[in-house]
Amino acid sequence: QVQLQESGPGLVKPSETLSLTCTVSGGSLSSYYWSWIRQSPGKGLEWIGQIYFSENTKYNPSLTSRVTMSIDTPKNQFSLKLSSVTAADTALYYCARGRRFCANGLCSSYMDVWGKGTTVTVSS
Amino acid sequence: EIVLTQSPGTLSLSPGERATLSCRASQTVDNNYLAWYQQKPAQAPSLLIYGASTRATGIPDRFGGSGSGTDFTLTISRLEPGDFAVYFCQQYGSSPWTFGQGTKVEVK
Numbered sequence: 001q002v003q004l005q006e007s008g009p010g011l012v013k014p015s016e017t018l019s020l021t022c023t024v025s026g027g028s029l030s031s032y033y034w035s036w037i038r039q040s041p042g043k044g045l046e047w048i049g050q051i052y053f054s055e056n057t058k059y060n061p062s063l064t065s066r067v068t069m070s071i072d073t074p075k076n077q078f079s080l081k082l083s084s085v086t087a088a089d090t091a092l093y094y095c096a097r098g099r100r101f102c103a104n105g106l107c108s109s110y111m112d113v114w115g116k117g118t119t120v121t122v123s124s
Numbered sequence: 125e126i127v128l129t130q131s132p133g134t135l136s137l138s139p140g141e142r143a144t145l146s147c148r149a150s151q152t153v154d155n156n157y158l159a160w161y162q163q164k165p166a167q168a169p170s171l172l173i174y175g176a177s178t179r180a181t182g183i184p185d186r187f188g189g190s191g192s193g194t195d196f197t198l199t200i201s202r203l204e205p206g207d208f209a210v211y212f213c214q215q216y217g218s219s220p221w222t223f224g225q226g227t228k229v230e231v232k
Binding site: 035044045046047058060061062094101103104106108109110111112113114115116117 | 125154155157159167168169170171174175180212214216217219220221222223225226
């Protein structure tokens with residue numbers, strides 16, 4: 001059974017870059033979309049973006065100027081970098097697997113497996 | 125982006141009762157690409173329903189999803205103790221994917 005585990009610093013200084021990694025165990029990165037989502041009391045659940053293979057990325061327009069996602073297939077990991085962070089980026093960050101689904105010529109993905117989440121606080 | 129509005133904010137019910145949760149979209153959700161998640165305290169959201177009405181693997185049939193276009197419903201036919209949680213809807217028909225603010229189902 002596939003499991004996802006987020007890892008990374010729990011404290012990031014303002015203006016620096018938040019870096020998180022999601023390690024996938026019990027399954028392959030191939031044929032799935034991989035997403036990052038965050039949750040905070042003020043904003044609720046917010047989808048950050050997704051990556052499919054190494055080149056195909058889709059980011060939330062509200063964050064696109066600061067977000068970079070990447071995949072490390074040999075390590076079975078994918079990563080999130082969020083630059084120029086502020087206190088508003090303080091949240092619980094989740095990684096999730098997206099299962100591809102196509103109907104009526106429109107393909108998308110729903111998130112069927114989530115990691116437990118990791119808390120990131122932005123503070124000096 | 126599509127804004128999802130869930131109602132009610134809180135639903136107070138007893139075990140065995142029926143729960144009806146609503147999710148309304150600000151514009152049509154393409155292909156009814158609408159999912160429902162359950163979140164219990166200190167846990168990640170867990171997929172219940174995708175495609176508006178298809179139960180995810182292992183989800184009991186007391187959970188049912190319905191609706192299309194802009195109006196969607198999650199129904200829990202008979203609440204069990206483990207069903208008291210927060211429920212979120214999420215659309216993945218058009219980017220950016222967006223979530224509703226959640227409905228809390230609590231014990232009356």
